[in-house]
Amino acid sequence: MSYLTAALYGALIVYLGGWYMDKWVGNFSLLLFILSFVTFFYWLAERFHFRPRREAAARRLEEQDAARRADLASKGIKQVDGNLEEARVRLLMQPWWLDWTAGLFPVIIVVFLLRSFLFEPFKIPSGSMIPTLEVGDLILVNKFHYGIRLPVLNTKIIANNDPKRGDVVVFHYPVDPRIDYIKRVVGLPGDEISYANHELKLNGQVVAHTPAGDGYDEERMRYMNILREKLGDVEHRIQHEKGPGQLFRPITVFPYQKNCTYSAEGVTCKVPDGHYFVMGDNRDNSQDSRYWGFVPDENLVGRAFFIWMNFSNLGRFGPFQ
Known part of the structure; x- marks a missing residue:
């Protein structure tokens, strides 16, 4: 032995x-x-x-x-x-x-x-969620908020809450489910999402946002526009580059791609049943649903809600929106 x-x-x-x-x-x-x-x-x-x-x-x-x-x-x-x-x-x-x-x-x-049914630690690997989450943030993910799932198989056996607009979620990346991603839920099943020239529209209505000053993005080494955005009941900060918005093109063929229309102005998508449209808060530095499509419900891991450590910035501790 x-x-x-x-x-x-x-x-x-x-x-x-x-x-x-x-x-x-x-x-x-x-x-x-x-x-x-x-x-x-x-x-x-x-x-x-x-x-x-x-x-x-x-x-x-x-x-x-x-x-x-x-x-x-x-x-x-x-x-x-x-x-x-x-x-x-x-x-x-x-x-x-x-x-x-x-x-x-x-x-x-x-x-x-504990990790399978209650809380899972997760480390933020990139700047796609700046200014809400920084690279190196160690966060906790609530595994039971969206229902109890079997470990490894990720099959839901007990339903709980449905994702809401504004939730920060961890999920298995649809292009490669072995990788976990973290983004913010923007669109629910049935919603029409439009993003063009830094402006987000939900079902034809511009999502409320107010300027919140400038911020320096160390990763991109440039100053960014900071805004406060409200999705559903959640008010949070986002950032985008100064100047005109960027063009969007899919980086891969994805399910329900026919639900999305890409143009020189931006992208518009109709969210299919059982799926969610997610985006990073760092709107010009995030590969998200604008590029690779929708997140199926079965890919959800849990809702991110708490920063418990960042070794580069020990002051980062507590809940976040």
Whole structure:
């Protein structure tokens, strides 16, 4: 078993190393599921096989020691060498391969359940949500807000709230579901979304926004227009570049692409049933539904709601809109 455990740890190191070096895209949910299953197998083996064997060996040692001492006592020898307790502790001690498998099962299963059904940490990898979220923000995602889903499969088994306009959501990127994205919900099923020359329209009405000064985008090294925008009941900040708006073209063929019309002025889309139109708050530096289409409901991971750390800016802490 020690060789099998060493091989499993070797495979884990190779997988994590390749993931870290961008050789492949990792799936942390699947990894936690496999680790939970494997450590549970070791835990069962320890509980019902290996530990009883060690305890039986310790009892035999005690019985043998007692018999030996009784035999020596019958011969008048009362001083007997040997440290029974030390030998007993050594017999009961878990070998390293059980300590690092069965011993980790309670921790891994708690992390797996918390991450799968309650809250999942997420790190902001890009500037697409500036000024709401900055690169390096560590946030929490509410996994049950939009319903309870099976881990790994992401199949909804218990419905809860539906996404609302203005929600910041984490979802599996429709172009490559192995990657998680974070954007803001702009359009719900049935909505018509139009974006042209920095102006967002929802069902033909301009979305309310007011100027909120200028901001410097370090990633693009230029000053940006900051505005306060209201989507539904959510008021939040957005930014876009000064000057005319940019042109939009799809970067891939996507489902329901016929629902979108691209022109020199901008893009207009009708959101299909069971899908959502999402955009980044950094409107001129975000690849979102304007480029790759709609987010299916089954791709939703959860609602982002809290910044708990940013190692580059320790003052960033608390809820956000």
